[in-house]
Each structure stands twice: as C-alpha cells, then as structure tokens.
Amino acid sequence: IAATVFDNSEVKNIEDTQAGDIASWQAQVFTKNGGNNDMPTTDALIKSPWHTLKVNGKTVPVYTARCGKGSHSYAWVDLLDNTKDFALETELTLSESAAKCVVLPLNKNVEAKKSGNTYSAFITAYGSYTFTFAESADAEATDPTFAPMTLMVTQETPLKTPEGYNRVDIEAGYHEDYDLEFSEEETVYYFKKGLHEISSINVPSNSIVYLERGAYLKVTDRGSDSTGWNSNTALHTERTENVKVLGRGLLDCGEVLGGDSKHKHVVNVGSAKNVLIEGLTVINSNTWTMCAYNSDNVQFNANLLLSFRTYSDGLMFSECTNSSGRYNFVRTGDDAIEYKGTGWQGGSAQGSVGSGNVFEYNDCWTDKGSGYCLTWESECDMTDMVFRNNNVGFAQPTWSSGNNALDCRLGTNATKTWENVTFENIEIYRCISPNVMICQVSGRGGNLKNILFKDIKVHSTETGVFAFTMNYSAQGGVIENITLQNIDFCGKKLTSADKADSALFRNLAGKYFDELTVK
Template sequence: MKNILILLFALFAVALKADDRTVPGRTLSVTPQNALIHLPEFRKRSYKVFIQDEKGIWQPIEARNALVSSFSKHPQIWNDWENQKLLRDTMSYALFVRDFAKNVKVRVEPCFRFRNVEIRPVSYGIDYKRVKGGIEFELTDASQKVSVEFDGDRAENLFLFPDLPDVDKPAQDVPDVLYYGVGQHDAGRIVMKSNQTLYLDEGAFVYGYVVGKGIENVRIAGRGILCGAKETHCDERRTQLINFEHCRNVEISGVTLIDSPAWTIRLKNSQDLLVDNVKQISWILNSDGLDVCNSREVRVRNCFFRNYDDCITIKNQELAKMGCEDVLVENCVGWTDCANVFLVGPECGTSREPRTNYIRNVTFRNCIVLETPALYDSKEGDDGWRGGCAAINARVGIYEGLGGGGRMSDILFENIQIENLYGGRPIAVEIVSDGTDTGSLSGVVFRNITFTGDKYLPAQVRGVSREFPLQNVTFDNVVFNGRQIKKADCRKYLFVNPYIENLQFK
C-alpha cells in the first residue's frame, strides 16, 4: 500500500511539474508556482454543468474558473501589486455552442449544499426546478447569457455563455487567418496586420494579448477564449488584453476574454468599429471592459461583461487625432465589482486641444445592469459618481492628471433595466473641477429607466459651480421601485445640487 501511495504521489508531482507541449512556433509550459497561484483553473471546481442533447442524454460541459474581486467581500482592496491573487474570489463560467432549434435544457450541480437559487437577469423569466444534487432549467435563445447564484452568492457564482455556431468561420489554411484550434496555446504578444483575421475556434484557450496599430480591415472572432493570466499584472509593463490604435474597420466578435492585466479592450483614435457578442470576466483594478477613446462610428452590442473596474466607458484622452462621437451600445449586460457599468468620462478632453476635445452623440440602449458596489454611504461624498449604473463624469480642470476642459453633449441612456443591487447608484451625473480649466456637459437624457431593489445609494446629479453648471438634463419615465420620478418628489430619489440648468422630468 505504501509503495502505491508513493507511486501516485510521484505521478502527481510529475503532472504538476510541467505540461509541456508544442504547436507550430509555440511552446506551452505550466510551472507549479504558476499553476497554483496565477492560474485559477487549477483551483477546486465548484460546479458541474450538463446540457441535454437531441437524444435526451445529459452531456457534460466544462465549467472553468475565473478570478473576480467582490467589493462586498474585499472593500479594502484596490489592487494586487504583488500579483499573488490569493485574496480574490473564484467564480465559474461555462461555454457551449448549440443551434437552438429548440430550447436547450441545462443542469447545474454545485459541489456544496444550497437552499435558494436565482438566475439573472431576472427579466429573462427563467424558472428552474430542483433535482437531486442541483437544478435544471431551459434556455430559449443563445442571447440568454445568465448568472446562476446560489444562496445569494454573487462572488463565486456561475456564468453560462451559450452561442450559436459561427456561420462566418474562416478556413484554417488561408494566409490572412491566424487560427487557434482546440487546446491550450501560449501565444504571448499577437501583432495583427491589415486584412487579417485572428480566429479562436470553439475549444481554444489562448494565453496572450493582441495589438494592432495603423491597420484596417481586421477581425478577432470565434468561440474560443483569450486569457491574460500569464501576463504581468502588477507594474508598468502590464498591457491591455486587446489594443487597437489608429485603425479602421475593426471587428471583435464571439470571443470570451478572461483576466486582463489592465483595460480589456481599448479602441483609440479609430473609426468604424464593431464589438459584438463578447464575454468578459476580469478581477484587477483598471480592468475596464471596453474603453472607447477618441473614436467614432462605434457599435457595441450583445455583450456580457463582469469587470472589477468600469464595464464600458467612453473617453477623450490627450494627444487625440479626433474627438469621440457616434457611439451606440445596445443589448448589453454589465456587472462591475468596484466601479461603474456604463460610463461617459472621466477623461473628457482638454482645452489645449480645441479641435478634438469633445464627446458627443453617445447612446446606451436596451441594456441590463446586474451589479454595482456601494462604495460610499453618503448622499454627497467624494467621487460620488463611482458605483454608478448609468454614469457620466466630466473632469473640468487638470484633475488627477486626467486633463479637463472637454465638451460633452447629447448623451442618451434609454431602456435600461437595473436589477436588485447590493449597492451603488442607479444614476450618477457630475462635473468635477480644480478651477484651472473650462468645459461643459449638456444634453443628457435618461429615458425608460427601471430600477428595482432596496440596497442602493441615491441617484446623484451635480454641477460643479455657477460658472460650470450641468445643463439640460431630462428624466423621462425613470421608475424606481415602481414609482416614476417626478419634479414634485424628485428629492426622495435624487441628490441634486444648485448648479443645474434646465432639469426636466417627464
């Protein structure tokens, strides 16, 4: 018996020591230290997931681990500069592809006892039934990306990401296709050129990051996973997971993005951009889901983001080649653990660049907010815009090195559903200044916004001064817990300071 145990231990040690395989031009290697500390897939799995095939047989699908940082559990933590990842939470996610010719039956078996289950977004109306060891439910459409939460646990929950087959899948042997098939790949830095497609096929798990500068007609697509877990997270070398600058006609669609060291997707000084059906989970400070910087003609749709930082933010940074305009975000689901879900700002341009210092014509439509944190407990605290579901923050002045003096106008939030939060502000709009610059924010509309919940901070609308008021803000059919906000009783739901011009309620 002793010899058998020694043999088993030796085999286990060999398995941990290295997993070295090669693919053309690439080597895969996992060390024990990386496996145990940096790669969450080596942590204990919490869920088993099955889907029923055409013959009624339950087929297992892989439930992978991903690191997250729940602010409610770790309010003192902003970053992990030693890159240990030991104080993080481990959630799970499962991907599968079906044609959805009929409803897909799903079974989830958690590796723990439970009493209650919630499947969100609640607006999808997905019911479940208890079965031995777990629950069963049906998904009617591939657009139903959901969070399965046992006993109210939003830190270590399960995401399900169904997809349709990719009808635009390219051939593998085409010269302009960078193809990654089933299995694990250590790609490192992937540099794209004009007219290329980077394709991550179903079952591909690619460690690396993507850059593209001064190129056009490029596409990142597939049903695979791009993961930044092996990249530096804790110093100036950390990079965006996907970064396109000075580009035209860029598409990012279908892929799942995990553990970005910094901003997950940055699109800067670019135009004619599409981000479609992208799924994300990130845990670190600055792991914004999508940063649209000084870009135009941008379409973002059908995405599902969970980020520690802002999910989708529209910015105007310095050294810009163009302003930021004509941005449409629709049919997206957002979840932030320590920031904002849908945000315009805080970088909004500088008066030193008057030809490009604007953000305008931005629309968020038909979107769902699953979570924002309760970062502050006062009605008028510092950085009261943080933790906003639908948020606008205009930096007027040279504030914290972000620059200021930009012009922001014509911003619409429409048909936004905000689900029961553990905290945060349903709406937050403000201008911040240090008094050294000028700028403006006007033409903001919140239309058909619904919020349901009892754990939240009051909405907030603040101008900075009489010299820099917030102008022309409209609340059109904004409903909190079944009551429409009207002018007569708006202060029950909103903090409004004196520096607002033309605040309307419809």
C-alpha cells in the first residue's frame, strides 16, 4: 500500500496551532455569538489528536478537519497492485476509551474487534470506511461527535502521459496570482508534493492536472477592496473538453473568505465536455465545493470533502447531462450530494435540460444540510436523475424541516419541471433530522413528477422523526406520481395503510398527499 502523507508546515499537531488546544480549535466553527463562522481560519487540517492507524503493519497518518457538528478524521491508502482480491488488516488505536465501535456503512459488513483502545478490522473492497464510536456498549447508535475516522481505500492509478502531450513540473512554493491560469493544451501540469500557495488554477482543453501524492494546495484570496480581489475559482475549467484532474492532492480553503462576502468558488466545471476529477481532498471549502454546470459527461470520482461553512455544499450537477459521481465521501456544511437547475454557465439562455445523471456508491454525513437531494434552484428542467447504491451515516440538521436525508425540494420557477427521479438502494444509519424523506414545492413553485423512493433502509432515528413528509405551499406548480416502494423504517416495512399514521407520515400537501403511493 501507499499512504497519502502531507509533510509540510501547514499540517501541525494541535498544540502547535494558533488555537493551541483541541477545544479552542473546534470552537472556531462558530462565531462568538454562536453563528456560523464564515471568516478565514488558520490550521484547516491537523494531525489527528485521537487516532493512530496501522494498515498491514504500516503506520498510516491520520488527519483531522472541522465539520459543522464535531471534527472528522481521515486517512487514505492506495493499493499499488492491480487487483480486486485483497485483504487489509487495519488497527486503529484511540487516545481515549470507547466502549463500542461500528464501521459504516453497515452494508459493507466490516466488524471491528476491540482490544484495549485498539480496534482491528479486515477490509476487502475499495471504498470509504468510517469507524464510529460510543461510550456505552449498549448505545442504540454510535456518537457522531466522538472522533469518527474515515479510511479511503482506493486503487493506485499511475499517471499515463498521452502520446504527444508535454509535461510541465510545478515545484512546491508560492505561485503568483495568474501563474497557474494555464492555457497550453496537450499538456500534463504535474504538481509535485509539498506546500503550494495558490489563488487559482485554470485547466484548458485536452490537458491533465496531476497532483502528486502529498501535494498540498493552500488557497488564499489575493488583493483588497481597493486593488480588487482575485475572484477566479480555485480550480476551474470552462468551455473546454477532455480535461482530467487526478492524483492524491488536497485543496485547503480555510483561509478563503466564505459566506455572502466570498470572492471565489472552489472547484467549477462550466459548459464543458468529458471532464474527470478524481482523488481530490477538499478541506473547509468556503462555498459550493465541487460543481458542474451545463456540461456533458462529467465524472466526480473518489473525492473526499470535509467542511463546515455556510453554503459549502458538496457535489453538484446543475443542468448537466450523462454525468456521474461515484465512490466519494462527503461531510460538508450544507447539502452533501445534489442536482440543481441554476441556469448558470448559459443553462437558462440555452434552455438546457439536466438529464441522464447518476450518483452512486457514495457515502455522506450531514451536519447542516440535506443528504442526497434535488434542491431549490429550478431555472432549468430536469429528468432521469438517479441516486443509487448510496449510504448516509448520520443525517443531523434540525434547524429546518427542509434538510433531511433524501430530499426533493424546488421553488424558484413555476414553469419548470423535475421528473423521473429515482432514489434506490440507500442505507441510512441514523436520522436525527425532522424527516427521512421529503417532497416539497414552495416559494414561486415548480412541478415535481414521477419520483420513486425504492429499497430504502433506515436503521434508527431520533424520537419524532417522520419517515416521509410532503409539503406544498407554492404560488404555482404540482406534485404528481410520488411512490415509496419497499421502505424499511427502523425495522418496519411501510405500507399504504401507514399513510394514516401521523407519527410516520406528515401531510402538508393536501390532495397531492392523497395521491401518494406506498407499496
């Protein structure tokens, strides 16, 4: 195996950070009055103060980032040989005692065995594995704030330079504002390991950006109110084709201004074709994290996103076609994995329709937003969207009834229609949010049609969580043909008769709820 190691001055032990201790460091998620802290913060990533990990006897570094409801640790290993048959023996040691360990998702069937403060497990498939803990062995569910640790297990994919491409090696160091706004095609831009201080990177057509394992890209705002800010997206490609971003590098956005005052975005694909972004870690994104607009055949694969700030949605396709996101782990400060219809990047002007997209084999946790969702901005039509074979660890937002594990919510254009959407084979470990599933049309309205929730398994919820809510409070539009099929809600299979149970179903949609099919 090969582990991802960040050996640079940015990644410190907790006692060497500006905060000085773990409680003060975690408290920087909030302002002094308890609101979301969207200002730049130092030390976005630290060496885990809780975890020591060995994989097949080799020490693997564990890092920790802040999320909306507690910190989250992770490690990343690649298998160097091209094989589907393997066994990794993992030994995870905690600095504090835990009575119980559960490895998520449960459907991967990984059991951790306890010996003192060490938990051992065997992993035999690629993907993400999150070790979660509880203080009591009898706890119904583990505690999402008790130092969870996600292990990313992926296959080494050595860089293959296409015939005729040039290679440009980019050494670690400080890069001036526009030095990385690349324009030469048929080029591999190879970022060497180490600390790169950047503002933005442009990826032209027919090119590859490769981040060597251990390349740490610290993103900062450049400029001032008087001189003007560098507002270029940190990593972007627009009106391009045949683009790849590969490797095992990291984008640290901790010192970029966030919230409503932000100057730049994080990873954007716009009006592009044939784009692959794979193996990227993004820490403390300041806004929407990895987004594609009005593009065709975009792939977001095996990326890791951890953040806490307002608007830091994870993966998003907006009026894209034939695009996919697979094997990602997402825990961000807003919605995790979503489809939208923003109309940006020419989408509205061109009358673009999002179609034929799929998110599958992903794992997500939510702190302040929805899990897998169709969400709000509906300036473009959408059809044939799929969420399949995904998992939710913890769905935790409680501040709004509109943020749940599985959501369909729109409301900005009553003339637009989102239809033929499937949520299939999704496991949810623990739902704390008000609802597991919701269909909602509100605001200016919109049309929500032909939505299928199928083979959904919910292991546990907080008391009072609804299995399904339907809400219609819009100026225009309809909700039609919503079906729930084979829903396991905490051990109970939902039936049509359960629609009358106000503890399971919430009707805020009148006649539209009456037409709901449960089977």
